[in-house]
Amino acid sequence: HPQLTLDVQCGLMLEGVPLLAIADEMGTPCWVVSAGTLRARAGRLLGAMAQAGLSVSPHFAVKANDHLAVLEILGQAGFGADVVSGGELLRARKAGIPASRIVFSGVGKTDAELRLALAEGIAQVNVESAEELEILSGLAVQTGREMRVLLRVNPDVDAGTHAKITTGVAGNKFGVPWDEALELYRRAAALPGVRAAGYAMHIGSQILSAAPFRAAYARMAELVRATREAGLPVSVVDCGGGLGICYRDEGEGSPDAWAGAIRAELGGLDVRLAIEPGRWIAAPAGVLLSTVVLRKAVTGGAPFIILDAAMNDLLRPSLYDAWHGIVPLSPRDAVAEPEIAAVVGPVCESGDMFAQERSLPRLERGARVAVLDTGAYGAVMSSTYNARPLAAQVLVDGDRWSVIRARQGVEALWAEDIVPERIRSPV
Numbered sequence: 336h337p338q339l340t341l342d343v344q345c346g347l348m349l350e351g352v353p354l355l356a357i358a359d360e361m362g363t364p365c366w367v368v369s370a371g372t373l374r375a376r377a378g379r380l381l382g383a384m385a386q387a388g389l390s391v392s393p394h395f396a397v398k399a400n401d402h403l404a405v406l407e408i409l410g411q412a413g414f415g416a417d418v419v420s421g422g423e424l425l426r427a428r429k430a431g432i433p434a435s436r437i438v439f440s441g442v443g444k445t446d447a448e449l450r451l452a453l454a455e456g457i458a459q460v461n462v463e464s465a466e467e468l469e470i471l472s473g474l475a476v477q478t479g480r481e482m483r484v485l486l487r488v489n490p491d492v493d494a495g496t497h498a499k500i501t502t503g504v505a506g507n508k509f510g511v512p513w514d515e516a517l518e519l520y521r522r523a524a525a526l527p528g529v530r531a532a533g534y535a536m537h538i539g540s541q542i543l544s545a546a547p548f549r550a551a552y553a554r555m556a557e558l559v560r561a562t563r564e565a566g567l568p569v570s571v572v573d574c575g576g577g578l579g580i581c582y583r584d585e586g587e588g589s590p591d592a593w594a595g596a597i598r599a600e601l602g603g604l605d606v607r608l609a610i611e612p613g614r615w616i617a618a619p620a621g622v623l624l625s626t627v628v629l630r631k632a633v634t635g636g637a638p639f640i641i642l643d644a645a646m647n648d649l650l651r652p653s654l655y656d657a658w659h660g661i662v663p664l665s666p667r668d669a670v671a672e673p674e675i676a677a678v679v680g681p682v683c684e685s686g687d688m689f690a691q692e693r694s695l696p697r698l699e700r701g702a703r704v705a706v707l708d709t710g711a712y713g714a715v716m717s718s719t720y721n722a723r724p725l726a727a728q729v730l731v732d733g734d735r736w737s738v739i740r741a742r743q744g745v746e747a748l749w750a751e752d753i754v755p756e757r758i759r760s761p762v
């Protein structure tokens with residue numbers, strides 16, 4: 336984390352800003368994202384592609400972090416957007432990303448979402464089934480528009496990652512089965528309202544080695560050749576996202592190795608290439624600030640450190656057993672005697688925990704911590720479970736910081752509830 340440093344006087348700093356100052360002023364829980372880190376990582380990824388001699392259209396996977404400020408920063412860095420809902424599409428547009436740089440993925444796009452894609456004139460729809468293809472063609476004809484279509488194929492390659500974030504093996508709901516892809520492409524080429532332009536794939540997330548990418552792209556190249564041999568043109572290949580980061584000690588996915596895999600398998604095909612990275616760019620850019628509500632002693636065992644952040648804020652540890660670093664903000668806490676503790680949230684679920692048997696400097700009631708690498712799949716996966724308002728969000732840029740989302744007010748939690756009259760005044 337080059338942008339995250341420990342200063343002997345100020346404690347943990349993100350870029351030039353002491354995180355304690357943000358926690359004190361904003362209260363906790365509070366998400367903080369570093370603009371400098373986003374820019375640096377976006378640039379590093381594009382640099383790796385260029386270095387490999389590849390010209391790719393980069394689309395940030397909006398699901399990883401859909402804040403308008405994040406999307407604007409990445410739009411300025413040259414990224415388009417990969418969206419999976421009408422809401423994400425409109426967010427990307429609102430953040431100034433041109434429709435011509437937006438691609439739409441997802442297994443269950445509604446008619447309304449497909450109509451929106453047609454009306455906005457986005458770059459392409461990545462179609463995931465025969466049924467969706469027919470529906471899109473019908474809607475395009477109805478509205479007098481044409482849409483570029485890539486078929487998302489399922490290459491049946493195991494990404495070697497957590498089962499809940501593996502998407503490219505047979506039996507997943509994602510994509511068109513490998514051996515049906517060419518026939519469906521032929522159908523797409525014949526249908527009105529859609530222009531079959533190529534293939535897309537995404538095999539999973541938090542992938543650390545180039546091997547699964549390479550295996551999947553090799554199959555993709557095979558499919559492109561077979562399609563061309565069948566007399567059908569192919570001009571675009573979308574390589575998906577999935578490059579992983581180092582949460583603990585697993586090492587970070589290498590943009591150069593990823594670019595190398597793309598070049599080795601797809602570089603000679605004379606197609607336009609696209610990528611859809613999310614996590615690699617955004618995860619290390621963000622932290623979640625939290626305060627120790629209390630220490631709960633356990634006779635003969637490790638104490639519970641109970642935070643004011645919970646699974647409703649950061650779901651990843653509960654959902655995927657994900658490991659996130661936890662670091663004290665104050666310089667004094669950082670050097671406290673280490674102990675083994677369990678770090679949990681206050682929500683009424685045993686699964687509401689951030690770390691089990693973790694060695695940490697001893698944290699007293701009131702101590703502040705940062706949960707690391709939460710810039711991707713963090714705030715976007717929050718809920719208001721247990722009537723806990725959504726946390727505030729802050730953007731750090733150099734030595735300045737600004738609030739980019741106010742803490743949700745508690746009234747907002749019930750503002751849209753409607754109590755029927757009959758219940759309010761029973762007859």
Ligand code: LLP
Binds near residue numbers: 441500577614615
């Ligand atoms: N493209 C498509 C079609 C996707 O489904 C995804 C992620 C991406 C791109 C971006 O993948 P990335 O580069 O971020 O790995 N909530 C989970 C991750 C779910 C990823 C879903 N798809 C987590 O917190 O680990």
